[in-house]
Amino acid sequence: MWKYSNKIIYRNVSGNQLWFNRNSSVGGTLSQQTQLELADSRIDEKWQQARSFGEIPGPSLLRMLSFFMPGGALRNTNLIQMNRLMREMYGDIYCIPGMMGKPNAVFTYNPDDFEMTYRNEGVWPIRIGLESLNYYRKIHRPDVFKGVGGLASDQGQEWADIRNKVNPVLMKVQNVRQNLPQLDQISKEFIDKLETQRNPETHTLTTDFHNQLKMWAFESISFVALNTRMGLLSDNPDPNADRLAKHMRDFFNYSFQFDVQPSIWTFYKTAGFKKFLKTYDNITDITSNYIETAMRGFGKNDDGKTKCVLEQLLEHNKKVAVTMVMDMLMAGIDTTSSACLTILYHLARNPSKQEKLRRELLRILPTTKDSLTDQNTKNMPYLRACIKEGLRITSITPGNFRITPKDLVLSGYQVPRGTGVLMGVLELSNDDKYFAQSSEFIPERWLKSDLAPDIQACPAARTRNPFVYLPFGFGPRTCIGKRIAELEIETLLVRLLRSYKVSWLPETPIEYESTIILSPCGDIRFKLEPVGDLM
Numbered sequence: 001m002w003k004y005s006n007k008i009i010y011r012n013v014s015g016n017q018l019w020f021n022r023n024s025s026v027g028g029t030l031s032q033q034t035q036l037e038l039a040d041s042r043i044d045e046k047w048q049q050a051r052s053f054g055e056i057p058g059p060s061l062l063r064m065l066s067f068f069m070p071g072g073a074l075r076n077t078n079l080i081q082m083n084r085l086m087r088e089m090y091g092d093i094y095c096i097p098g099m100m101g102k103p104n105a106v107f108t109y110n111p112d113d114f115e116m117t118y119r120n121e122g123v124w125p126i127r128i129g130l131e132s133l134n135y136y137r138k139i140h141r142p143d144v145f146k147g148v149g150g151l152a153s154d155q156g157q158e159w160a161d162i163r164n165k166v167n168p169v170l171m172k173v174q175n176v177r178q179n180l181p182q183l184d185q186i187s188k189e190f191i192d193k194l195e196t197q198r199n200p201e202t203h204t205l206t207t208d209f210h211n212q213l214k215m216w217a218f219e220s221i222s223f224v225a226l227n228t229r230m231g232l233l234s235d236n237p238d239p240n241a242d243r244l245a246k247h248m249r250d251f252f253n254y255s256f257q258f259d260v261q262p263s264i265w266t267f268y269k270t271a272g273f274k275k276f277l278k279t280y281d282n283i284t285d286i287t288s289n290y291i292e293t294a295m296r297g298f299g300k301n302d303d304g305k306t307k308c309v310l311e312q313l314l315e316h317n318k319k320v321a322v323t324m325v326m327d328m329l330m331a332g333i334d335t336t337s338s339a340c341l342t343i344l345y346h347l348a349r350n351p352s353k354q355e356k357l358r359r360e361l362l363r364i365l366p367t368t369k370d371s372l373t374d375q376n377t378k379n380m381p382y383l384r385a386c387i388k389e390g391l392r393i394t395s396i397t398p399g400n401f402r403i404t405p406k407d408l409v410l411s412g413y414q415v416p417r418g419t420g421v422l423m424g425v426l427e428l429s430n431d432d433k434y435f436a437q438s439s440e441f442i443p444e445r446w447l448k449s450d451l452a453p454d455i456q457a458c459p460a461a462r463t464r465n466p467f468v469y470l471p472f473g474f475g476p477r478t479c480i481g482k483r484i485a486e487l488e489i490e491t492l493l494v495r496l497l498r499s500y501k502v503s504w505l506p507e508t509p510i511e512y513e514s515t516i517i518l519s520p521c522g523d524i525r526f527k528l529e530p531v532g533d534l535m
């Protein structure tokens with residue numbers, strides 16, 4: 001049982017002591033929403049034998065701040081570089097002191113710690129997410145959201161209330177797969193558009209491929225969430241869809257600035273933060289209008305068909321539907337497009353693997369005019385292995401976060417409840433200790449059995465520890481869009497690699513910027529050479 005009481009745990013870096021301030025909050029959001037159990041402290045033998053929290057390596061608050069000053073070790077680094085440098089300085093477990101109302105955060109690169117953290121996260125895992133969104137919905141616009149913060153930012157019972165409602169709608173494979181024909185149609189239109197932007201002599205594109213992929217991802221997720229075609233892949237997109245796409249881009253940039261980077265907005269609403277609130281307003285207004293329009297069409301001509309995602313969400317109530325649709329749009333564009341681009345890049349750099357995959361795809365779609373169906377997409381083991389392998393090498397979410405509701409022993413240290421635990425999974429999934437030849441793209445490590453004489457399963461190249469590969473997170477709070485993302489990515493990759501032989505043109509590897517996810521950046525150029533039909 002969770003009780004109403006908070007404590008903040010200060011860490012005395014120079015000594016071994018801990019001291020508690022019971023009336024303070026553990027993070028602004030958390031203090032309002034989730035109360036950490038205040039049971040007796042752990043006294044079992046394992047806990048008592050563990051080294052104290054204060055002994056975990058790591059900088060003091062002042063030293064941490066100095067790292068970001070001119071000439072400091074972490075000045076101008078992105079999140080990935082920052083974590084790597086900190087790991088070099090302090091080792092596989094270190095602690096960063098809490099600042100600006102945030103709790104202390106322990107960073108760990110030990111899979112046993114990941115397992116311990118997830119196994120003890122309870123039924124209402126705490127992952128502090130977009131605090132700006134929580135502020136917007138609960139404090140700035142209670143008139144619209146009436147106390148609902150949404151999946152990404154609510155905690156405790158409030159989070160569980162929404163999650164229980166939307167799990168059957170979004171996590172049930174069959175319910176999500178009913179969108180296959182339309183997602184396939186969207187992917188076909190994407191290819192048709194690429195054809196108009198492709199130079200038939202050089203086989204290169206005249207437009208920004210990453211941006212086109214974002215439009216595909218937007219069109220796909222908005223169809224699933226709103227049952228509406230936005231027309232973003234056509235020459236005449238709906239003007240509101242165009243505006244929404246722009247606000248979504250702004251949301252991503254602002255969110256990095258105000259939710260990830262240190263910011264004073266919780267104390268003082270800067271002009272930049274006010275613009276962010278305006279962006280949230282625009283997204284809310286446009287999304288609500290789309291929902292109203294879609295609702296007017298429901299009930300007509302449905303001929304007993306399975307209800308679409310939006311109709312199913314509206315059956316719970318409109319508040320849940322508006323919140324969830326917005327969350328799907330905000331979480332489902334950059335993630336899916338970045339993941340697709342990443343997997344495509346690895347296939348482009350590994351032509352022999354791409355050829356093996358194409359053999360599978362030619363069986364599924366002998367001609368590009370054929371459609372994808374439940375039947376012909378059932379058996380795509382090599383494609384699924386390629387997707388896993390791409391996300392292993394570059395998990396676009398490089399780590400995951402929990403506030404532990406229980407006292408834990410991590411890597412031999414006491415970690416008191418209320419502490420943030422950051423699990424650096426990307427580093428481990430690229431470590432030869434866990435995946436043999438970890439820098440190589442070997443989809444065969446994910447196969448259960450041999451597919452052909454030249455496609456032999458190699459599970460020995462894979463770690464036995466399941467906590468070292470978790471691109472969609474773990475447990476009751478795992479990504480709610482996982483099924484949708486998988487369906488979208490599979491559909492697009494089948495269409496793209498069935499239509500073109502893809503190669504990577506730049507001399508240098510793909511680069512990433514780390515914002516709220518890892519996003520490909522810099523010189524992104526592919527060569528797309530058409531592949532003919534079998535007959």
Ligand code: HEM
Pocket residue numbers: 127151152153163221327328329331332333335336339396397400401470471472473474475476477478479480481482484485
């Ligand atoms: C390749 C694409 C994607 C990746 C790699 C990804 C990854 C993740 C991860 C790692 C989490 C945290 C899970 C945890 O804490 O255990 C998460 C949460 C979430 N994702 Fe995704 N995601 C993707 C696509 C999507 C899509 C398409 C949607 C839209 C429905 C979505 C919606 C969400 C939401 C709403 C949450 C918060 C869930 C909660 O706290 O209950 N994601 N995602």
